[in-house]
Amino acid sequence: MVEQVxxxxxxxxxxxxxxxxxxxxxxxxxxxxxxxxxxxxxAQEHAIExxxxxxxxxxxxxxxxxxxxxxxxxxxxxxxxxDFWERYGSDTSFWNKYNTILGxxxxxGVLVKEGLFDxxxxxxxxxxxxxxxxxxxEPLMDGLREKFDYPRVWSExxxxxxxxxxxxxEHPELKT
Numbered sequence: 504m505v506e507q508v509x510x511x512x513x514x515x516x517x518x519x520x521x522x523x524x525x526x527x528x529x530x531x532x533x534x535x536x537x538x539x540x541x542x543x544x545x546a547q548e549h550a551i552e553x554x555x556x557x558x559x560x561x562x563x564x565x566x567x568x569x570x571x572x573x574x575x576x577x578x579x580x581x582x583x584x585x586d587f588w589e590r591y592g593s594d595t596s597f598w599n600k601y602n603t604i605l606g607x608x609x610x611x612g613v614l615v616k617e618g619l620f621d622x623x624x625x626x627x628x629x630x631x632x633x634x635x636x637x638x639x640x641e642p643l644m645d646g647l648r649e650k651f652d653y654p655r656v657w658s659e660x661x662x663x664x665x666x667x668x669x670x671x672x673e674h675p676e677l678k679t
Contacts, residue, residue, distance in 0.1 A: 558614065612662050625667055633664055
């Protein structure tokens with residue numbers, strides 16, 4: 504009988520050790536998976552930051568062309584849309600400059616609207632010039648839409664400028 508008790512005791516001991524080993528292995532596997540998920544999340548966050556930095560540099564590079572035109576458009580004057588159109592509407596050199604400016608804002612507006620770029624970054628780098636631009640050209644938007652019979656003309660520019668102005672209201676430290 505002593506042999507049988509010893510054999511059963513050893514068998515139960517081995518079963519217990521097996522169960523404890525399985526529990527230990529399970530806990531270690533869960534912890535390893537959690538660490539892998541955290542690393543994956545950090546890598547994804549880094550990839551997003553890297554993508555935003557690349558976009559920001561591309562915007563900055565394209566902004567240089569816009570910057571050259573900004574002195575021109577900042578100095579134009581008009582009373583209303585008709586006056587604007589009479590002075591600048593048929594001037595193709597002006598339209599090239601105007602389209603360069605609006606095209607830049609339109610592209611940035613699409614990136615912001617689609618969530619590919621954070622409005623905070625635009626506010627940090629371009630808040631002042633965007634506000635001045637919008638004050639100068641917002642009154643023309645309805646006239647341009649009517650003139651060209653295209654209700655969406657420069658709609659992403661309008662979205663960007665309005666979103667930026669709202670963001671600046673929420674963050675007064677960024678007002679310039």
